[in-house]
Amino acid sequence: MRRAVVLMGVLSMAVGCTGSTVPPTSSPTPSSSARSRVPTPTPSTDALPALTLLADLGDEPAVWDRVTFIPFGNRPEQLGYKTFPTGPASQPSAFAVAPDGSFWIDDRWKRRVGHYSPSGVFLGTAGQLEHPGWDLAIVGDEVFVLVDQSSGTVGTVEGTKVKQAEVTYGKDPLFIVQLIPTARGLVAEATGIAGTRPGELETFVRLDVPSSIGGEVLSGLPLGRGDVSFDAARSEDPVHPHGDQDFDLTFTSPEVTQAQPIQFDLIVHDGHQERSIPAEVGLLEPLPMGDDVLMYVRVAPARPDDADTYGDGRWLLRVGRSPLLWERLPDPDTTDELHHRHVAVGPDGAIYLMVTKKNGMLILRRPGTGG
Amino acid sequence: MKRLFVLLWVVLPVVLALPSPPQALASWAGDNCNGTHYDDYYVKRSEAQSYASAAAEEGYEWGGGCWNNNNKDDTPDAPDSRGEGPDCSGFTFKAWELRNGFGKQGFEKWERLYEIHGPWTTYDFHSPVSDDPFYKLADKNVSTTIYMDAFAKDGHVAMIYVDGDSPFGLDLMIEALGDDPGTGKFYESYRSQSEYVGVRREDWTDDCWPSCQHPSPSVVVVP
Numbered sequence: 291m292r293r294a295v296v297l298m299g300v301l302s303m304a305v306g307c308t309g310s311t312v313p314p315t316s317s318p319t320p321s322s323s324a325r326s327r328v329p330t331p332t333p334s335t336d337a338l339p340a341l342t343l344l345a346d347l348g349d350e351p352a353v354w355d356r357v358t359f360i361p362f363g364n365r366p367e368q369l370g371y372k373t374f375p376t377g378p379a380s381q382p383s384a385f386a387v388a389p390d391g392s393f394w395i396d397d398r399w400k401r402r403v404g405h406y407s408p409s410g411v412f413l414g415t416a417g418q419l420e421h422p423g424w425d426l427a428i429v430g431d432e433v434f435v436l437v438d439q440s441s442g443t444v445g446t447v448e449g450t451k452v453k454q455a456e457v458t459y460g461k462d463p464l465f466i467v468q469l470i471p472t473a474r475g476l477v478a479e480a481t482g483i484a485g486t487r488p489g490e491l492e493t494f495v496r497l498d499v500p501s502s503i504g505g506e507v508l509s510g511l512p513l514g515r516g517d518v519s520f521d522a523a524r525s526e527d528p529v530h531p532h533g534d535q536d537f538d539l540t541f542t543s544p545e546v547t548q549a550q551p552i553q554f555d556l557i558v559h560d561g562h563q564e565r566s567i568p569a570e571v572g573l574l575e576p577l578p579m580g581d582d583v584l585m586y587v588r589v590a591p592a593r594p595d596d597a598d599t600y601g602d603g604r605w606l607l608r609v610g611r612s613p614l615l616w617e618r619l620p621d622p623d624t625t626d627e628l629h630h631r632h633v634a635v636g637p638d639g640a641i642y643l644m645v646t647k648k649n650g651m652l653i654l655r656r657p658g659t660g661g
Numbered sequence: 662m663k664r665l666f667v668l669l670w671v672v673l674p675v676v677l678a679l680p681s682p683p684q685a686l687a688s689w690a691g692d693n694c695n696g697t698h699y700d701d702y703y704v705k706r707s708e709a710q711s712y713a714s715a716a717a718e719e720g721y722e723w724g725g726g727c728w729n730n731n732n733k734d735d736t737p738d739a740p741d742s743r744g745e746g747p748d749c750s751g752f753t754f755k756a757w758e759l760r761n762g763f764g765k766q767g768f769e770k771w772e773r774l775y776e777i778h779g780p781w782t783t784y785d786f787h788s789p790v791s792d793d794p795f796y797k798l799a800d801k802n803v804s805t806t807i808y809m810d811a812f813a814k815d816g817h818v819a820m821i822y823v824d825g826d827s828p829f830g831l832d833l834m835i836e837a838l839g840d841d842p843g844t845g846k847f848y849e850s851y852r853s854q855s856e857y858v859g860v861r862r863e864d865w866t867d868d869c870w871p872s873c874q875h876p877s878p879s880v881v882v883v884p
Contacts, residue, residue, distance in 0.1 A: 532800065590855040
């Protein structure tokens, strides 16, 4: 935690400027010959100094404010939960916070979305979903549900119903990994479409649900007012050759691209000795928050013996125009592989977290307005 | 001993659930699982991938291992009924063409409609022993794993469907995920979860076979 504070100021300076927020120039029309002669500016690239974040498994999770706890059970206001003899346990998979501060929870085992007041009072449900849901996003007042990844089935909550449509791109179903609310509307992190880099599996596609036609392929995840885009890639020149823990984050505006190398050191403790070990880092669930992007970061040892000995951890990363935020998050009480959306942004700019507990889902809020 | 116990844990419920012959006809597996199996050679990852892909959308059955290819779960909402689909370890067993017995090497083709789970549990995939035809990888780096390798924990096993750079921490896996999600391709963050280890089936034939471009024999110049 101490180290994170030190690093905050550094990254604040380093990535505090993500380029102008001037809206991009509109495309020239055929009749505007004067405009069409204006050369398209090529954004320059600023390479920023590399940053190192310490994922110290000896750190305690940050203390967040408890908002509410919603138990598992069969009653309508309770959430579905299922365990299996083999296979991951099945808990609610995602949540989102509406402009009025109420919560929507993707209650996958009951094939519905549940709605709760800011204090956790049950307000109702919408469903039934054709499949157990995967993700949730709220754009404006509309609540969207990723009902099925591979068929690109996206639902829109309409009263107590969820209107479902299978989104296509070209002639094929759009394989949607997750739904992301942005200033440019609902965006899907999707696969099966060539990304902006060779070998890239996923890219961002704007959706116009309930239209079932996939929209524009974006150059990255829109931030701010939508004129800055964010993307990430594994470093081509990693500092840690034995792990996947070095990345290049890019923030692109019409004028400038800023490349921010970021490295993660996994720190473990053997008695009084601490050391860095090779790690696998997952920059999960990217979520715009103003000019910043939030990510739910999982860090685990790369080597199996280390994994058995030390376990893993989860952190919250906020990077962009605001000061860097890097803090450890609480672990769930049980495995939560099928929990796909842990972090949400509230209407007041606060950051919310949903954690799987033994008997229900705990909603926490990070202290302080604006996170 | 633990392996025996776990084997009993998986197989016994299936055996106990086996109805008497007349009732067997009433189960989906009893009615549909008429496939066969045979020795196989020169098995490629790409073949395993294709085989596994055909199981997508075909349901999940704990202890099961039989499915058709009609892109729907023929026994929805009927868990533990000898319904359609594999469970996660049975799916890996069939996709990897493992032989039906501990310590047996080589490949055996199990047709989709041949009902078999195989003896290995998720615990075995997570903690291979020396005579298993698969082994634990030294690490889970993107540069180490190859498609159709698996990520396994004590409780689940899933195969990597494609190689590729996934900057946001997810891998496209193919797996028998559970009664409700069924079997299919799902993006998962198993790579960055400490419970999961990387596991590789031994003795795949290169995908390029039989047209692999072998390097020319080096020319030795004798002075």
